[in-house]
Amino acid sequence: MACRVQYSSIHSSLRFFSSSSSSSTLFHHSSLKSHKKLRFTNSKYFTLSKQSLYCTCSSTTNSNGEDDPFVLTTPLYYVNAPPHMGSAYTTIAADAIARFQRLLGKQVIFITGTDEHGEKIASAAVANGSSPSEHCDSISQAYKALWSELDISHDKFIRTTNPNHEAIVKEFYSRVLASGDIYRADYEGLYCVNCEEYKDEKELLENNCCPMHLKPCVRRKEDNYFFALSKYQKKLEEILTDNPDFVQPSFRLNEVQGWVKSGLRDFSISRASVDWGIPVPSDAKQTIYVWFDALLGYISALLDDEKQHNLETAISSGWPASLHLIGKDILRFHAVYWPAMLMSAGVSLPKKVFGHGFLTKDGLKMGKSLGNTLEPADLVNKVGADAVRYFFLKEVEFGNDGDYSEDRFINTINAHLANTIGNLLNRTLGLLRKNCQSTVAVDSASAAEGNAFKDTVEKQIEKARQHYENLELSSACEAVLEIGNAGNVYINEKAPWSLFKQGDSGFETAAKSETRWGGLKHGQMVAEPKPIFARIELENELNNATEEVKKANKKKEKQKTPKAVEA
Numbered sequence: 178m179a180c181r182v183q184y185s186s187i188h189s190s191l192r193f194f195s196s197s198s199s200s201s202t203l204f205h206h207s208s209l210k211s212h213k214k215l216r217f218t219n220s221k222y223f224t225l226s227k228q229s230l231y232c233t234c235s236s237t238t239n240s241n242g243e244d245d246p247f248v249l250t251t252p253l254y255y256v257n258a259p260p261h262m263g264s265a266y267t268t269i270a271a272d273a274i275a276r277f278q279r280l281l282g283k284q285v286i287f288i289t290g291t292d293e294h295g296e297k298i299a300s301a302a303v304a305n306g307s308s309p310s311e312h313c314d315s316i317s318q319a320y321k322a323l324w325s326e327l328d329i330s331h332d333k334f335i336r337t338t339n340p341n342h343e344a345i346v347k348e349f350y351s352r353v354l355a356s357g358d359i360y361r362a363d364y365e366g367l368y369c370v371n372c373e374e375y376k377d378e379k380e381l382l383e384n385n386c387c388p389m390h391l392k393p394c395v396r397r398k399e400d401n402y403f404f405a406l407s408k409y410q411k412k413l414e415e416i417l418t419d420n421p422d423f424v425q426p427s428f429r430l431n432e433v434q435g436w437v438k439s440g441l442r443d444f445s446i447s448r449a450s451v452d453w454g455i456p457v458p459s460d461a462k463q464t465i466y467v468w469f470d471a472l473l474g475y476i477s478a479l480l481d482d483e484k485q486h487n488l489e490t491a492i493s494s495g496w497p498a499s500l501h502l503i504g505k506d507i508l509r510f511h512a513v514y515w516p517a518m519l520m521s522a523g524v525s526l527p528k529k530v531f532g533h534g535f536l537t538k539d540g541l542k543m544g545k546s547l548g549n550t551l552e553p554a555d556l557v558n559k560v561g562a563d564a565v566r567y568f569f570l571k572e573v574e575f576g577n578d579g580d581y582s583e584d585r586f587i588n589t590i591n592a593h594l595a596n597t598i599g600n601l602l603n604r605t606l607g608l609l610r611k612n613c614q615s616t617v618a619v620d621s622a623s624a625a626e627g628n629a630f631k632d633t634v635e636k637q638i639e640k641a642r643q644h645y646e647n648l649e650l651s652s653a654c655e656a657v658l659e660i661g662n663a664g665n666v667y668i669n670e671k672a673p674w675s676l677f678k679q680g681d682s683g684f685e686t687a688a689k690s691e692t693r694w695g696g697l698k699h700g701q702m703v704a705e706p707k708p709i710f711a712r713i714e715l716e717n718e719l720n721n722a723t724e725e726v727k728k729a730n731k732k733k734e735k736q737k738t739p740k741a742v743e744a
């Protein structure tokens with residue numbers, strides 16, 4: 178395998194942005210000043226307007242203005258098995274969005290973590306011969322290790338077995354109870370253990386198989402606590418109509434509207450048969466249903482150790498979330514159950530839920546339950562984290578499904594990263610090193626005035642910015658790639674190597690890792706070229722990644738300072 182020499186990572190290449198607008202705020206929050214004013218009568222909670230949802234029941238004092246942090250979340254991954262490329266996919270996308278928001282100057286709180294309670298976890302622990310808590314520690318650690326290998330820049334890692342989280346769940350449950358939305362009843366139905374959910378018979382395949390997990394559902398009867406979801410049908414319909422950006426992409430909004438219109442049924446929020454969970458307050462014989470537990474992780478993650486561990490403090494530390502990024506499999510929980518639960522507890526709704534598609538293998542969703550997964554750590558070891566991250570962002574249209582193909586993986590890395598972006602960086606830095614002692618010869622702000630190349634770059638920067646804002650991640654990568662293409666064409670046209678031979682040191686530099694045109698100043702030193710993107714030779718395929726890439730990965734790993742805190 179040949180290896181080209183570049184000095185920067187794809188992140189640097191993506192930093193061609195000028196600081197500007199922040200995302201719009203859809204749901205505003207007006208607060209009451211005192212707990213005494215809390216009224217747990219649902220009809221009195223909300224005033225819906227065309228633009229915003231005013232929650233009038235909480236004493237939360239989050240102003241939700243321009244200065245509010247950009248809070249984004251990945252799902253809290255279920256620790257029934259170690260992470261795979263599907264889990265990594267959502268996290269990689271969230272990471273790109275977090276980095277973009279930071280470039281805009283926003284304070285970002287990027288939350289990820291693990292969902293650790295429930296029947297599936299307890300069974301997985303038994304199967305591994307370990308206790309549930311040992312099992313959770315080990316799988317949760319595997320997620321953290323993978324995020325580190327993928328260079329994920331999360332700020333918080335929440336585990337739902339964290340005692341602070343448990344306190345938040347119990348407080349939330351008590352609020353919903355006080356609002357009159359929890360009742361006890363018998364329930365009999367078909368249950369998918371993998372979804373941890375009762376299923377509607379009409380959703381199921383032959384032999385009552387779950388369409389996601391392709392395993393038969395089992396008939397169960399239980400005496401459970403129920404959440405009165407049906408009470409929120411009308412409000413949810415109004416929210417979805419008045420705030421069409423709440424669920425994205427738009428075709429997912431249609432899906433959600435369809436579910437709501439077809440009639441919402443109350444759902445059970447406790448399990449009598451599951452010990453591994455948070456006990457229901459005032460009924461230790463039942464544990465809280467995993468979803469009524471895990472979703473609260475998005476709020477409890479906001480707590481920091483110095484503050485009091487209650488719902489109010491957590492909410493005032495950044496809630497509502499700006500964006501929940503999830504796979505389409507858990508859209509119903511995030512776009513129907515969660516908003517209703519929040520309304521019941523008098524807490525503001527998240528601003529946006531984006532349900533992306535699946536990475537598939539042979540047309541089937543890659544997943545832990547089916548076991549048809551792709552090992553992200555293997556890919557990282559072979560081509561480096563940046564290349565893996567770039568491939569999945571660029572080659573899967575965000576929102577739709579995408580099938581993984583090794584040929585496409587190799588071709589994309591070679592064409593986009595090694596041949597285009599990497600080559601441009603290598604040529605530019607190499608020329609500067611050879612001819613200018615790695616020092617910028619002119620001010621880049623004036624160097625390309627009136628130049629078509631500069632216009633192209635600025636146009637692509639703006640395009641990339643807009644695509645990022647709209648969560649069109651593949652198109653954002655495309656815009657960056659266009660800058661690389663234009664840069665190579667420009668260098669070919671200008672042939673600076675011959676200008677240098679003629680003694681002209683004033684050629685216009687194009688490649689830079691600054692956030693805007695003109696960021697490089699006369700006399701500024703640029704970095705030493707060093708290998709980052711390996712060109713994969715087809716005959717050697719993925720097995721023969723260069724030693725340079727492996728070394729570069731190791732070096733990067735060493736340099737990394739732990740940033741995330743466990744909430």
Ligand SMILES: Nc1ncnc2c1ncn2[C@@H]1O[C@H](COP(=O)(O)OP(=O)(O)OP(=O)(O)O)[C@@H](O)[C@H]1O
Pocket residue numbers: 252253254255256257262263264266267371502503504505506507534535536537542543544545546547
């Ligand atoms: N194949 C996939 N493509 C895209 N995202 C995925 C994929 N698999 C998992 N995810 C991400 O993980 C979330 C589901 O997390 P979970 O821990 O339940 O993983 P899972 O592998 O889907 O588990 P299972 O197969 O047991 O249902 C999805 O909503 C999505 O964010």
